[in-house]
Amino acid sequence: MITKAFFYHAGCPVCVAAERNVANSLDPKKYHVESVHLGENKSRIRDAEAAGIRSVPALVLDGAVFHINFGADIGALK
Amino acid sequence: MITKAFFYHAGCPVCVAAERNVANSLDPKKYHVESVHLGENKSRIRDAEAAGIRSVPALVLDGAVFHINFGADIGALK
Numbered sequence: 255m256i257t258k259a260f261f262y263h264a265g266c267p268v269c270v271a272a273e274r275n276v277a278n279s280l281d282p283k284k285y286h287v288e289s290v291h292l293g294e295n296k297s298r299i300r301d302a303e304a305a306g307i308r309s310v311p312a313l314v315l316d317g318a319v320f321h322i323n324f325g326a327d328i329g330a331l332k
Numbered sequence: 333m334i335t336k337a338f339f340y341h342a343g344c345p346v347c348v349a350a351e352r353n354v355a356n357s358l359d360p361k362k363y364h365v366e367s368v369h370l371g372e373n374k375s376r377i378r379d380a381e382a383a384g385i386r387s388v389p390a391l392v393l394d395g396a397v398f399h400i401n402f403g404a405d406i407g408a409l410k
Contacts, residue, residue: 275393281359315353320400 259285260314262302264293268325272311276322285315292331299332337363338392340380342371346403350389354400363393370409377410 261277263269277287290298292310302312306319309327313320339355341347355365368376370388380390384397387405391398 271396272398275396276354276358276391276398279359279362279393280354280357284357313354315357318349318353320350320354322398322400 256282256286257284257316259287259316260302260305261287261289261311262292262298262307262314263289263311264326264331265291266310266325268323269311272322272325277311277313280315287313292328296332299328303328334360334364335362335394337365337394338380338383339365339367339389340370340376340385340392341367341389342404342409343369344388344403346401347389350400350403355389355391358393365391370406374410377406381406 261273263273273289280287292299292302305314307328309321310325311322313322339351341351351367355367358365370377370380383392385406387399388403389400391400
């Protein structure tokens with residue numbers, strides 16, 4: 255079964271590396287990953303915070319948040 | 333091409349979640365992931381530190397380190 259997943263980022267270098275190596279490398283048979291640029295889609299920040307995102311880049315897989323390294327605090331994107 | 337990757341952990345709950353959802357969900361057509369329990373294999377701590385690991389859980393993909401959330405400082409495992 256393919257599950258919808260989310261990758262939240264802000265286009266920063268740390269984010270780009272995490273997207274390329276981690277988010278884009280998830281098994282397409284397990285996850286369909288939507289990449290959300292919170293700097294360009296500020297209306298999605300509320301959803302991200304509700305999911306538990308405190309910084310970007312971060313993945314949400316099966317409802318669980320995985321912060322990957324540290325690019326920016328989500329508060330800095332508002 | 334399948335690349336060798338490493339997942340460093342210490343068996344902690346944060347590590348287990350990251351292994352299940354992230355490390356084990358990487359595309360097997362891209363990465364072959366070796367899972368290394370640093371608490372049980374202290375001789376591997378030097379390699380992990382040399383790779384740039386500062387805390388676990390963490391992935392090393394194509395030589396780049398991705399710390400995932402925070403389970404334990406690597407110094408606490410020595």
